[in-house]
Amino acid sequence: MKVLVTGGTGYIGSHTVVELIEAGHEVVILDNLVNSQPVVVDRISQITGTSPTLAVGDIGDPDLVDRVLTEYEPEVVIHFAGLKAVGESVAQPLRYYRNNVSGTITLLERLDAHEIRKLVFSSSATVYGDPQTLPITEDAPLSAVNPYGGTKLQIEQVLRDVAVSDDRWRFAALRYFNPAGAHVSGLMGEDPTDTPNNLLPYITQVAVGRREKVRVFGDDYDTPDGTGVRDYVHVVDLARGHLAAIETMSEHRGFDAWNLGTGVGTSVLELINTFSEVNGVEVPYEIVDRRSGDSASSYTDPAKAHRDLGWKATHDLAAMCRDSWRWQSQNPEGYGG
Ligand code: NAD
Numbered sequence: 001m002k003v004l005v006t007g008g009t010g011y012i013g014s015h016t017v018v019e020l021i022e023a024g025h026e027v028v029i030l031d032n033l034v035n036s037q038p039v040v041v042d043r044i045s046q047i048t049g050t051s052p053t054l055a056v057g058d059i060g061d062p063d064l065v066d067r068v069l070t071e072y073e074p075e076v077v078i079h080f081a082g083l084k085a086v087g088e089s090v091a092q093p094l095r096y097y098r099n100n101v102s103g104t105i106t107l108l109e110r111l112d113a114h115e116i117r118k119l120v121f122s123s124s125a126t127v128y129g130d131p132q133t134l135p136i137t138e139d140a141p142l143s144a145v146n147p148y149g150g151t152k153l154q155i156e157q158v159l160r161d162v163a164v165s166d167d168r169w170r171f172a173a174l175r176y177f178n179p180a181g182a183h184v185s186g187l188m189g190e191d192p193t194d195t196p197n198n199l200l201p202y203i204t205q206v207a208v209g210r211r212e213k214v215r216v217f218g219d220d221y222d223t224p225d226g227t228g229v230r231d232y233v234h235v236v237d238l239a240r241g242h243l244a245a246i247e248t249m250s251e252h253r254g255f256d257a258w259n260l261g262t263g264v265g266t267s268v269l270e271l272i273n274t275f276s277e278v279n280g281v282e283v284p285y286e287i288v289d290r291r292s293g294d295s296a297s298s299y300t301d302p303a304k305a306h307r308d309l310g311w312k313a314t315h316d317l318a319a320m321c322r323d324s325w326r327w328q329s330q331n332p333e334g335y336g337g
Pocket residue numbers: 006007008009010011012013030031032033034035036057058059060079080081082083084099103122123124125176177178179198
């Protein structure tokens with residue numbers, strides 16, 4: 001298939017592009033490079049032997065999107081493009097709603113005009129808010145606890161409404177739990193431009209000496225060791241989830257959502273200890289106050305994705321830790337190094 005990947009030079013997008021190319025699909029990336037670098041295309045080409053086309057520009061630019069659709073005629077879109085920093089979204093809500101929600105609406109309008117009506121959307125476990133029941137299934141109540149989460153919820157609602165208006169649309173919302181890990185080659189991984197918000201990139205930057213110690217946000221949660229529990233899922237497993245979604249798209253009409261996670265909960269201290277053990281590196285840490293907005297535990301029941309998409313995570317926590325460390329130790333300054 002010819003696949004348009006918005007946000008395809010980003011962390012999850014780049015790993016998905018590799019899996020798409022390796023499965024024989026043809027890829028064009030649309031990315032404005034607000035949070036990624038063009039060198040990612042060289043890394044993709046080193047890994048796969050094929051260089052995907054990169055169109056640099058914004059999903060919210062209708063003329064540019066038109067030109068890309070006319071020139072490349074994709075059959076399906078995987079839509080990763082979006083801003084994703086929770087704290088930044090609290091400080092700059094209008095920028096987040098404009099970029100993520102308005103950008104997606106422009107993209108959908110142009111796709112409709114070109115009669116391209118299959119789209120996989122990067123949603124997030126954040127749409128479950130502070131989960132009341134564990135494990136989290138797709139029918140759990142939805143709520144937004146910050147503007148970033150608000151954009152994901154609103155986009156899902158837009159997709160639902162559009163699907164109702166015209167039954168030729170097919171939408172798969174994939175709600176990722178906590179993406180982690182890197183490509184096994186060590187050539188691609190997560191490269192936060194600022195101080196990492198997420199735990200594993202913070203750990204790798206401490207391990208490589210860029211930061212002094214990990215701050216563990218609270219050890220008084222109602223969890224086995226008191227630290228927050230999350231469902232970390234390897235980015236290559238996530239990437240393969242997108243392949244599964246496009247390959248089964250003809251079987252699913254309208255809008256549907258699937259949780260992508262392992263179903264295994266891991267605490268902050270377990271992650272730090274596993275990282276140290278499998279890589280043989282010290283990770284100094286200190287316990288500090290809780291981070292506001294964090295919930296105690298979040299993990300999925302991945303049964304629906306297995307049943308409908310034939311997808312299951314295959315990488316364990318040790319693989320995520322090894323692969324993240326290979327990426328960070330081979331690229332101490334990320335793609336800029
Ligand atoms: P990322 O920032 O690495 O990738 C997003 C890409 O989109 C970047 O390359 C950025 O330059 C591009 N982009 C942003 N706005 C754009 C616009 N208006 N037009 C064109 N390109 C634009 O993030 P990621 O971790 O790869 O996340 C990909 C998607 O998955 C995002 O939608 C994110 O919200 C979602 N998601 C991420 C996580 C996570 O923890 N990483 C979890 C759940 C969901």
